[in-house]
Amino acid sequence: MKKISFSVFLLSLTSATLANTPIPDFSPVSLGQHVVINIPQQRLFLYTDGKLTKVYPVTVGKASTQTNLGEHTIGPKAFNPTWHIPKSIQKERKDGLKTIPPGPNNPLGPVFVRMGDPKLGLGIHGTNAPSSVPGVRSHGCVRMKSPDALEFAKTINSGSPASVIYHMATLNMDSNDNLWLAAYRDPYNQKNLDTEALRKSIDAWAKAHGKNINPKRVNAILKNRTGHINCLTCAKGVKIKGPLKSIAWTSGSELPTQPKVAPPPMPTQDEILPAGTEIEVEAEAPQVIPDADQQTVSPTNIKPIPQTPSNQQYKLLQEPTNTLF
Incomplete structure (x- = not known):
């Protein structure tokens, strides 16, 4: 009985949060999923078939390392990633580390979702410092609290559009x-x-x-x-x-924002990289004690949840890690 009551409470809390979050004037695609990130608002909006289904607080790039505005595509997902520390950050850290394995000390958290061209070095990922979310302080990636990042990664389909906007x-x-x-x-x-x-x-x-x-x-x-x-x-x-x-x-209109009419999305394959895949992005490694919601995910428990099962197929990518940036 207690478990049922707690579930109802969480559902009500989520619904209330969704209902009270200001929504930017942006037209998502009318069919399929669409990720919209509003930089000044520090929020990620997930639309499905033109309807808002989720809102997440996020941390975005600071002024000197801005998150790239514009249109992107959701790419592969890496659960329990290994962080390959870029040389620029190795110089900042001065601790001799070149990689950080999956676990509570990994700044990428339990999952990394590529966003846009790999050459941009962009991604949406968890964190080992949940108190740093929301904010404007990352090296360019979009940082989420780890439970949110896991939920998002299991929900979003690779190939979905992602728009980074700047509405004040x-x-x-x-x-x-x-x-x-x-x-x-x-x-x-x-x-x-x-x-x-x-x-x-x-x-x-x-x-x-x-x-x-x-x-x-x-x-x-x-x-x-x-x-x-x-x-x-x-x-x-x-x-x-x-x-x-x-x-x-x-x-300048007084009318509600309408979804953008778009053709049905093409059938896609969800791209899931092997657990432990090295990801080289300029993530931040806050020197703090990890919060309780940081977690490591067992690969056997990773079950991506497709929004359109009839169009969705899954494959495990066996890409060499040196193709990731």
Whole structure:
């Protein structure tokens, strides 16, 4: 009985977190999976068939080692990876180590998922320092708490699109017909927040829904950029009702963001590298005591969960480790 109650609690907690997370104005593909990472927001959004199914906090690259913006593809997965320390980081560490095996001291955590061209050195992986997530502090990779990284790796299909975006504001509507605004700091100094389009969208939405919005409240949110979501149409203390819907504010529209119509995804093979595969990326190795959620995964327990079983086949890649960057 206790186990059932705990499961229900976790489900409710996950649903609440998903419902309260501001959603960026981005159109995912209408069919298949799509990963969207918003740098200023430090969040990874996973869409399936155009619908948001998961949101994860992430740590992204710092200003001097930025996570590459643009369109990428999810590549192979390596469970229990060995970290091959790049020479640049070997010089920083000055401890003589060239590799770190799977285990609690591995900065990649229990899994590494390649993202984009291997030459970019990008990946989505776990960590041995969960308290460092979320944040803007990595060497370019996208860092997740290890349980999240494992769940993500078992869910995402190799070959799925991944978009790294830079939206400094989110504009959302809840099921009570209230409008919510959040603004974020500019870690890469992009200065790309189109306040004119945002204000145009807010005004158009207010007119269409018969609402009054105080411009001073909008100005204060855009000035402070705390990342907190603020209601523009309700009193202080009112909570979000139901799942949020993104408004297509980047085009100045008052309408909800719509998925991008796309052809059915091609049948793919999930690419799983042998356990212990060496991964050479510029991961960070925080000098901290590992948190409790760091874990090593037994290869016998790795069961990737396809979103579209009819289109999915699996193969174990036997690639030489020197092809990985």
